[in-house]
Structures are given as C-alpha cells and as structure tokens.
Amino acid sequence: xxxxxxxxxxxxxxxxxxxxxxxxxxxxxxxxxxxxxxxxxxxxxxxxxxxxxxxxxxxxxxxxxxxxxxxxxxxxxxxxxxxxxxxxxxxxxxxxxxxxxxxxxxxxxxxxxxxxxxxxxxxxxxxxxxxxxxxxxxxxxxxxxxxxxxxxxxxxxxxxxxxxxxxxxxxxxxxxxxxxxxxxxxxxxxxxxxxxxxxxxxxxxxxxxxxxxxxxxxxxxxxxxxxxxxxxxxxxxxxxxxxxxxxxxxxxxxxxxxxxxxxxxxxxxxxxxxx
Numbered sequence: 444x445x446x447x448x449x450x451x452x453x454x455x456x457x458x459x460x461x462x463x464x465x466x467x468x469x470x471x472x473x474x475x476x477x478x479x480x481x482x483x484x485x486x487x488x489x490x491x492x493x494x495x496x497x498x499x500x501x502x503x504x505x506x507x508x509x510x511x512x513x514x515x516x517x518x519x520x521x522x523x524x525x526x527x528x529x530x531x532x533x534x535x536x537x538x539x540x541x542x543x544x545x546x547x548x549x550x551x552x553x554x555x556x557x558x559x560x561x562x563x564x565x566x567x568x569x570x571x572x573x574x575x576x577x578x579x580x581x582x583x584x585x586x587x588x589x590x591x592x593x594x595x596x597x598x599x600x601x602x603x604x605x606x607x608x609x610x611x612x613x614x615x616x617x618x619x620x621x622x623x624x625x626x627x628x629x630x631x632x633x634x635x636x637x638x639x640x641x642x643x644x645x646x647x648x649x650x651x652x653x654x655x656x657x658x659x660x661x662x663x664x665x666x667x668x669x670x671x672x673x674x675x676x677x678x679x680x681x682x683x684x685x686x687x688x689x690x691x692x693x694x695x696x697x698x699x700x701x702x703x704x705x706x707x708x709x710x711x712x713x714x715x716x717x718x
Contacts, residue, residue, distance in 0.1 A: 449524045455505040462492035464535040468543030473623025475504030515640050519549045538562040551649050552642040560710035561653045565689050568668040569644040576667040581660050605660035605688040652709035653679035658687035
C-alpha cells in the first residue's frame, strides 16, 4: 500500500488509474478499503480518465487510530491534510459509505469548491440533539443454511441483514468478518465515531451530480435523516431501496452498481467528458 505521511499520522491508501481523482471512503467498524474496492473497481474496467483512491481510514486496516484524537473533527482535519498532500489543488469526486458518508459530508462542508460529484451510500447523517429515525427490524429472506453456517463471532450480522442468504457468506467473511477481527485485535477505540461533528449537515450545499442510496430496512442509520438533506443537493438522485439493510451493497449489489454507473456518467457529463 501507499503511504501519506502527515504530521500526526501516516494514512495507508491504494491508487489505481490516471485522471480525475475519486476519493472513496469506507465505513466504520468491520471495514477497510477492500469493501469499497471490490464494489467500485469492476465499474471502472472500461471507463478511462479516473484515478481511484481507496483509503484505510484512521483505525481501520493498516492505518492506526490516532490515540491523541479527542473529537471527530480531528479526523476531518486529517482527511483534509491527506487531500491537500495527495491531490493538491485538484478537483475531485467523493464517495462515502456509512461513517465514510458522514465524513464525506464534512468534506463537502470544507471543500465544496473542489468537489465535482458526490456519492453517499447508507450515510450516517450528522444530527445534533436528536435521535436517528430508524425503521423496525425486519428479516425478509431467512435462510437456515446462512444462520447455521455462521461462526459464533459472526452471528451479530443477523441483527442487521434483512436478507440472510448463505450465498453472501463468502463476501461477508472476506470483507466484513475478517476485517472486523483485525480491527478488534488492534484495540481500536470506536467511541469517537459515535460523536457529532461540528458541521451542520442541514446547511451543507452542493450543486454537483449526487447519488444518495439508502436502505428501506436499514436499522442502523435509516433513510429519513438522509432524505431531510436532499434539498441541499439540487443535482441529487435519492433512492430508498427495498430489500436492503445497512449492508445495501451486498443485498442489492446489481441495482446499486447500475445507479453508480449512471451517477458516474452524470459526473463525466458535467466535466465535458463523453462516456
């Protein structure tokens, strides 16, 4: 992996291709760059003109957690430093999943003049002074082989997935369970990720091609808080996908990829590039 050495932390990342940078941020907990890389890279197989940058966020994968950090705004500070060092003075496109979406909104707050497009997948929305609006827990597809095949430390996923299909086990083990075990062994402190950033999500504005995907059955962050932001993004497609939990990219992978391809087309159109 590549290294970006900042004053207070070294961030590990991967970079593929050449062209406009697209910065891709994974979620918190059992995540690192692999989760987003495995979804995004196939979409660029026949699409030139993009430099894809996959970060291991602080406390994930090969990037250590900054023990000195006392506020989530300091994580945004680190990401701004990373951007200014790795893609200085360049326009870029931004994609974020869950906590990575919350960080992405913070980057829009700070770097909107440089952002050419935004993708938020099941974003955790920065809502101060109120509780998240969450749908009731529901399982739409129940597969006995799926539950029977889970190891003891993997069974937590049944409280989140609304489609419990044994066909998903390979990917869950590759991109979620194995990564989560590594992060836990590293003694990562998760408390800071649950805190509120200082930016006001309801005041963020971006007039660039945007895609916001949420899960109708997402009992982790829901979909209603994200919908309340849609008027701040006049170029946004907003989709609430049925049969989709917080792990939307696993349960509705084909539909998600089709929507991302259309969003990339819109970003390229805005840059004057034909697909």
